[in-house]
Amino acid sequence: MDDILTINTGSSSIKFSLYRDERPLLKGEISAIGGESRVKILSGDGSILLDDGADIRGFREGAAFIAGWLKDRGYSRIRAVGYRIVHGGVRYREHCPLTEELISYLKAISCLAPEHLPQAVEVMEEFSSHLPDVQAVACFDTAFHRDLPEESRVYAIPFGFYREGIMRYGFHGLSYEYVTEELSREGIPLDRVIIAHLGHGASMAAIRDGRCVDTTMGFTPTAGLVMTTRCGDMDPGVVLHLLREKGLSVDDLNRLLNHRSGLLGVSGRTDDVRKLLAMEGEDERAALAIRVFCHSARRFIGALTAVLGGLSTLVFTAGIGENSPQIRERVLEGLGFLGIRLDRERNLANERVISTGESMVRVMVMGTDEECMIARHTSRIIKERR
Numbered sequence: 001m002d003d004i005l006t007i008n009t010g011s012s013s014i015k016f017s018l019y020r021d022e023r024p025l026l027k028g029e030i031s032a033i034g035g036e037s038r039v040k041i042l043s044g045d046g047s048i049l050l051d052d053g054a055d056i057r058g059f060r061e062g063a064a065f066i067a068g069w070l071k072d073r074g075y076s077r078i079r080a081v082g083y084r085i086v087h088g089g090v091r092y093r094e095h096c097p098l099t100e101e102l103i104s105y106l107k108a109i110s111c112l113a114p115e116h117l118p119q120a121v122e123v124m125e126e127f128s129s130h131l132p133d134v135q136a137v138a139c140f141d142t143a144f145h146r147d148l149p150e151e152s153r154v155y156a157i158p159f160g161f162y163r164e165g166i167m168r169y170g171f172h173g174l175s176y177e178y179v180t181e182e183l184s185r186e187g188i189p190l191d192r193v194i195i196a197h198l199g200h201g202a203s204m205a206a207i208r209d210g211r212c213v214d215t216t217m218g219f220t221p222t223a224g225l226v227m228t229t230r231c232g233d234m235d236p237g238v239v240l241h242l243l244r245e246k247g248l249s250v251d252d253l254n255r256l257l258n259h260r261s262g263l264l265g266v267s268g269r270t271d272d273v274r275k276l277l278a279m280e281g282e283d284e285r286a287a288l289a290i291r292v293f294c295h296s297a298r299r300f301i302g303a304l305t306a307v308l309g310g311l312s313t314l315v316f317t318a319g320i321g322e323n324s325p326q327i328r329e330r331v332l333e334g335l336g337f338l339g340i341r342l343d344r345e346r347n348l349a350n351e352r353v354i355s356t357g358e359s360m361v362r363v364m365v366m367g368t369d370e371e372c373m374i375a376r377h378t379s380r381i382i383k384e385r386r
């Protein structure tokens with residue numbers, strides 16, 4: 001009956017949850033850290049415990065706020081803290097107890113995820129000072145992809161770079177783990193499965209016999225699918241051209257490719273699929289942005305199906321994947337040749353299975369829960385240590 005705290009540090013937010021026996025007692029988020037920050041905390045049944053502006057200027061301050069709030073509210077049975085870490089580098093391929101050595105390694109590889117790792121380290125250090133006797137576990141988004149075969153992992157640049165760690169890592173691993181566990185619990189074979197995590201960031205994973213054999217994100221989460229504000233795969237020559245001819249700095253390029261591209265970049269309007277769908281009738285660029293997004297997703301489904309040598313189950317998950325029947329239908333347009341038959345009514349109703357009885361491929365819609373996955377790993381790892 002001891003509680004597990006999960007911490008998910010984003011580029012400007014800290015999400016946290018407190019779990020007891022795999023059930024959330026509460027879920028909270030500090031958003032817009034360093035800007036017009038807000039704190040929202042909900043109880044497990046969804047009632048609002050706190051929803052207010054807060055002047056939180058940095059990540060350490062955010063972590064201190066959460067630790068203080070939990071203490072004031074009498075949550076004194078925290079047995080372990082599980083952290084989501086976006087990148088484990090070449091050294092950390094498995095979720096593991098948090099150690100001094102791991103923190104030093106994360107500091108050393110911060111350049112691999114400069115918008116996430118430095119903040120995550122600050123948050124872990126701050127929590128450790130508030131909860132010194134509580135065990136801590138690190139859960140990596142890259143761990144799910146640990147078995148990628150070399151032909152998928154290696155970039156075709158001089159091999160010395162691979163030895164330095166420049167390779168495909170893949171991300172969204174905690175989401176993929178949650179979905180694959182749910183599929184297993186339902187007895188659905190993990191023989192040839194594609195999971196499409198379509199959220200603010202978007203990626204796909206190809207799973208053969210329970211193992212990830214290919215994924216769309218790469219060395220960083222910028223690669224692969226066209227996303228809400230990230231460009232996805234693109235000729236690296238474009239980057240060279242922008243550097244050479246437009247005189248962009250590295251920071252400018254980062255902003256351009258990660259924050260001003262994707263749906264936002266093409267439409268010039270918004271990165272929100274719902275708004276783009278509402279305006280596509282009158283706005284050609286909004287319509288084009290959606291076509292580019294869906295084309296990109298469709299082409300990766302084709303590519304990953306080829307890698308798997310067929311497809312038995314396709315799962316849509318995350319904000320867009322779970323909630324947008326229009327996007328799912330358009331992504332699947334023309335994929336009848338793979339044996340996919342969409343049931344339009346089930347799709348419109350966001351049902352769990354949205355393919356027809358005749359479909360050769362089971363197409364599903366599932367919620368994902370990265371926090372729950374962190375809690376499960378954390379609980380398992382501290383039990384193993386006992």
Ligand code: ADP
Nearest residue numbers: 199200201228271272273274318319320323324
């Ligand atoms: P992340 O965890 O990557 O921040 P989420 O999985 O929460 O993202 O997904 C957020 C995305 O989902 C946003 O781009 C949002 O516009 C989109 N989204 C949420 N609900 C819907 C909906 N009903 N239709 C289309 N897109 C939606």
